[in-house]
Amino acid sequence: MPKVVTAAIVVRNGRVLLTRRASGQAQEGYWEFPGGKLETGESERACLERELFEELGIEGVAGEHLVDSLHRYASGEILLKAYLFRWTKGEICLTVHDKVAWVHPEDLEVYTLAPADLPIARAVAARFGNTSSEERSP
Numbered sequence: 001m002p003k004v005v006t007a008a009i010v011v012r013n014g015r016v017l018l019t020r021r022a023s024g025q026a027q028e029g030y031w032e033f034p035g036g037k038l039e040t041g042e043s044e045r046a047c048l049e050r051e052l053f054e055e056l057g058i059e060g061v062a063g064e065h066l067v068d069s070l071h072r073y074a075s076g077e078i079l080l081k082a083y084l085f086r087w088t089k090g091e092i093c094l095t096v097h098d099k100v101a102w103v104h105p106e107d108l109e110v111y112t113l114a115p116a117d118l119p120i121a122r123a124v125a126a127r128f129g130n131t132s133s134e135e136r137s138p
Helices: 044-056 105-110 115-128
Strands: 003-009 015-021 035-037 059-073 076-089 097-103
Touching (some): 003 015, 044 059, 097 105
Parallel strands (some): 003 076
Antiparallel strands (some): 003 035
């Protein structure tokens, strides 16, 4: 049975939040949608809210389930479950990540994403990627 992991899709001003795993962390150097492992007895939404507070210092509400990604890493299989996340308070403070990026949905695959995050990036781009290149100035 795969390990269940949650991922937050945070959208602000037409851009999506990505975080990069710091050196010494599992999947170091890869960009990902922030989130984490589901604990016993915890709902997926509660897990996502807890993980974003623990890893980024932000609070918010996990909302609509967007998409799942099943991936087998050398360490085992995970089921990555992506939810929209509405950030309500706090400022980002990195603990297990070393960089943050706000990315236009169409540009998500330009980043070196963790393999399990790739199908989610495609779903996010399909859902939120509707701006022309002229509108996407950095």
